[in-house]
Amino acid sequence: MDPARLPDDRCRHCASAIPAGLVDVAPGFCCRGCAAVHALLVAEGLTRFYDLAGGDVAPAPEAAASAGAHAWLDPLVAAALAKLPADGEREAVPSSEPGGSEPVRGFRATIDLDVQGIHCAACVWLLAELAKRRGAAFTVNSALGTAQLRFPRGFDVAAFVVEAERFGYRLGAPHKSDEHTPVRKSSLPLRLGICVALTMNIMLFAVSFYVGLTPAGGPLFGIFSRLTFIFSTAVVVIGGSVFFASAWRALRRRVLHLDLPIALGILLGYGSSLVASRFGRADVTYLDTLSVFVTLMLVGRWLEERVVERNRRFLLEDGGLEGVTVRRLVDGRVESIPAPRLAAGDVLLLAPGDLLPVDGELVDAEATVSRDWITGEAEPSTLTAGATVEAGSCNRGRRAIRVRAKTALEGSPLHRLIRGVAARAEGDALPAHLKYVDRFARVYVASVLALGALALAIWIPLDHQRALEVAAALLVITCPCAIGIAAPLAHELVLARLRRGGLFVTRGDLLARLTRVRTLIFDKTGTLTLGRLRLADEARHAVAALDPEARDAAYDMAARSSHPVSVVLSEALAAAGARLSDGADVHEVPGCGLELRRGGHLYRLGRFDRHAADDRDSILSVDGTELARFAVIEQLRPDAKAELARLAAAGLEIHLLSGDAPARVQAIAAQLGLPADRARGGLSPDEKAAAVVALDGGRENTLYLGDGVNDALAFERAFCAGTPAIDRPIIPGKADFFLVGEGLAPLTEGLALARLLQRVLKRNLMIAIAYNTIGVGLCLAGLMTPVIAAVAMPVSSLSIIGLTVSSLTARRHARARLGISNDPLTAADAAQRKLVWTS
Amino acid sequence: MDVVILQLFVSLLLVAGSVVMLAYSVKQADHEHADRLSLMPMESDDKKGTP
Numbered sequence: 032m033d034p035a036r037l038p039d040d041r042c043r044h045c046a047s048a049i050p051a052g053l054v055d056v057a058p059g060f061c062c063r064g065c066a067a068v069h070a071l072l073v074a075e076g077l078t079r080f081y082d083l084a085g086g087d088v089a090p091a092p093e094a095a096a097s098a099g100a101h102a103w104l105d106p107l108v109a110a111a112l113a114k115l116p117a118d119g120e121r122e123a124v125p126s127s128e129p130g131g132s133e134p135v136r137g138f139r140a141t142i143d144l145d146v147q148g149i150h151c152a153a154c155v156w157l158l159a160e161l162a163k164r165r166g167a168a169f170t171v172n173s174a175l176g177t178a179q180l181r182f183p184r185g186f187d188v189a190a191f192v193v194e195a196e197r198f199g200y201r202l203g204a205p206h207k208s209d210e211h212t213p214v215r216k217s218s219l220p221l222r223l224g225i226c227v228a229l230t231m232n233i234m235l236f237a238v239s240f241y242v243g244l245t246p247a248g249g250p251l252f253g254i255f256s257r258l259t260f261i262f263s264t265a266v267v268v269i270g271g272s273v274f275f276a277s278a279w280r281a282l283r284r285r286v287l288h289l290d291l292p293i294a295l296g297i298l299l300g301y302g303s304s305l306v307a308s309r310f311g312r313a314d315v316t317y318l319d320t321l322s323v324f325v326t327l328m329l330v331g332r333w334l335e336e337r338v339v340e341r342n343r344r345f346l347l348e349d350g351g352l353e354g355v356t357v358r359r360l361v362d363g364r365v366e367s368i369p370a371p372r373l374a375a376g377d378v379l380l381l382a383p384g385d386l387l388p389v390d391g392e393l394v395d396a397e398a399t400v401s402r403d404w405i406t407g408e409a410e411p412s413t414l415t416a417g418a419t420v421e422a423g424s425c426n427r428g429r430r431a432i433r434v435r436a437k438t439a440l441e442g443s444p445l446h447r448l449i450r451g452v453a454a455r456a457e458g459d460a461l462p463a464h465l466k467y468v469d470r471f472a473r474v475y476v477a478s479v480l481a482l483g484a485l486a487l488a489i490w491i492p493l494d495h496q497r498a499l500e501v502a503a504a505l506l507v508i509t510c511p512c513a514i515g516i517a518a519p520l521a522h523e524l525v526l527a528r529l530r531r532g533g534l535f536v537t538r539g540d541l542l543a544r545l546t547r548v549r550t551l552i553f554d555k556t557g558t559l560t561l562g563r564l565r566l567a568d569e570a571r572h573a574v575a576a577l578d579p580e581a582r583d584a585a586y587d588m589a590a591r592s593s594h595p596v597s598v599v600l601s602e603a604l605a606a607a608g609a610r611l612s613d614g615a616d617v618h619e620v621p622g623c624g625l626e627l628r629r630g631g632h633l634y635r636l637g638r639f640d641r642h643a644a645d646d647r648d649s650i651l652s653v654d655g656t657e658l659a660r661f662a663v664i665e666q667l668r669p670d671a672k673a674e675l676a677r678l679a680a681a682g683l684e685i686h687l688l689s690g691d692a693p694a695r696v697q698a699i700a701a702q703l704g705l706p707a708d709r710a711r712g713g714l715s716p717d718e719k720a721a722a723v724v725a726l727d728g729g730r731e732n733t734l735y736l737g738d739g740v741n742d743a744l745a746f747e748r749a750f751c752a753g754t755p756a757i758d759r760p761i762i763p764g765k766a767d768f769f770l771v772g773e774g775l776a777p778l779t780e781g782l783a784l785a786r787l788l789q790r791v792l793k794r795n796l797m798i799a800i801a802y803n804t805i806g807v808g809l810c811l812a813g814l815m816t817p818v819i820a821a822v823a824m825p826v827s828s829l830s831i832i833g834l835t836v837s838s839l840t841a842r843r844h845a846r847a848r849l850g851i852s853n854d855p856l857t858a859a860d861a862a863q864r865k866l867v868w869t870s
Numbered sequence: 871m872d873v874v875i876l877q878l879f880v881s882l883l884l885v886a887g888s889v890v891m892l893a894y895s896v897k898q899a900d901h902e903h904a905d906r907l908s909l910m911p912m913e914s915d916d917k918k919g920t921p
Contacts, residue, residue, distance in 0.1 A: 220896050221893055221896045224889065224896070225889055225892070225893075228885050228889050228892075229885075232881075232882070232885060251874065251875075254875065254878065258878075
């Protein structure tokens, strides 16, 4: 991908559109994640990544500011190292292995991992190259989202995991297995491969018949006829059995399923062709048409299975709270255990980034913790010895801390919260919102069967030998290619387009459900905001106005603190030219801020004055005299205001629900131009869920976007649910879709494309009905021959496929229109829809 | 005519072989590993790509 060819408004990393109004992002990038990954790739000399990606790079998630929990690694590494022989044969990495182009000799331990974020060959190459540079071998199974790391003794596995995270990938414990990968259990790929191979050969033989090979052509005609018969029999048995089994199951449940006419068409077509072949006339059979039809229908089924499964495997498998590993201190030793084995009274050791799954009591003198993955609030709090550390807290300090567990996992409030939320599973039955498809299918099936019976009724008295041929021709020509082939292809095109934009769908029926969405409900922190702070404009001016001595003093203090406000301030001070002094004597005053003695003066940075206008204001003072005040504000997603305006203008209701203080929620609503009555703060998880139920009102038209575990109950109540946070456990596995990148534009795009897909599918059905009407007429008139069917069916399929592709392929940089206003609504819905935009 | 039949036989053997290899690949669950297999080093890994 040559950045010189990209317009200036496209990201140099992922080529996505750069939202207007970006703050704190390097020019030329759409988000900090892409900017950071690009800088790493350039610094490490890994820009071959872009050549291998071929321009298809997805937006990069921003790496967490602090280390994530890696306690799950300890038992894996220990078990792998324990298997290494003390001495014995040396092991070389085969030169054919990626990441092992040179044989490296030494003892090699092996661990299996799950990997998140693999898009393409470039990602596979990048991770293998990172491992190779450290002296290890990393082999990715991109089909399953798993990997294997082979490393020598002394290799720092945790450091490698952290480095992979810096590039936007996440490694996790190996929860993905054969039991969790339904696609691998499916026989569809093998059936499809065999049918494709056989069908291609059948078509080669069929061409000879089309160009005039007849029985007079000698033994070749007989050979080709017999091979055609044998291969098509194999196709019907291997490929057609998928539809036979489905139709039989439907019949047992007394349901008219689309697979029923397909199965009947295959059986009758094969039967009549069998009779004709028996008399040595393979040139007047439907075997080639049938084989092509069965193969194409299998392609459609395979696409349906594969496309959503790929998105699901993009994520780490959700091990739930039971998958969390904790470190327990026993007799002075540290042992890593799974969370279910915790007992009340256990003393746990939380390293920086580790998660506490149960309520606990702080043993150490002081600790800095945050509950961002529960609430989305990144601001940490400082606790002292004896204080309660709530379940779901993460250690955000720079040292490990000791916490005594108050309960076992079963008694944890977190456990109760998550256990009550069922997975958003898809059932076998069609959901209510797909009733129109179900209705069409039943009408279609009944019509086709009735027409087949009509054909028999007409032709048996006229020519009973031709009656079966006419009925078979009718069932073959009316087989629903538009639904079986074009529909899965259309889904694949839309999902691929959304994936490139940063929206990954993990539930197969989401696109159909999105067409019903009329109400959008957003969480605040981490959803509409980026979960990080930034300096207000006046604070930036204050930084620039500082004299060098004060600026350096402020920098000495801010750079030595991991508080989010300090991190933001130190970045601004560094950009203004501040220099760090070695050996600065900085003290932290719990609950207030930082102190520094420098040049005989006492500098303070923080909230020593309890009358600060906002408890996020940080004040710099010297000897009690205020020098500057630094206000920080939550950083909104760069396109949040614009996209919410676009959605509201299209007729959607926008609501904001948050557990944060009501005043802050109203402030954000005001920034976004959202009416005050549509923004509510101070809500508990149960209150959020109740609000979602009230807004939905049984109409099944709500979409909820949230990022914390406290959104889990609201997820369950909403009709559609998505998350912009894929770096946390639990929530991504419960969402119908997830977003990658900093913008909300992919959500708008998803809503628009879902409607476009619905229009395309309906148009395909109309074309199919028109084509079938003509075909049925020809069949009933006895004019449909195998040659005509062999031409008509691929022509109709290809034309529908071509129309589908041209309708759904994105024109260069074009965005789909959100034509919600044109959708028919009930009178009640129309009355409720009103423009809520105030600015 | 004999040549055509011989060609037919060889072609069908190739088809059979392909199907067997597909079945083996599906059983190993690496049938979607075209990406990985395409990374067989054809040139030096130290080549600087386009930033």
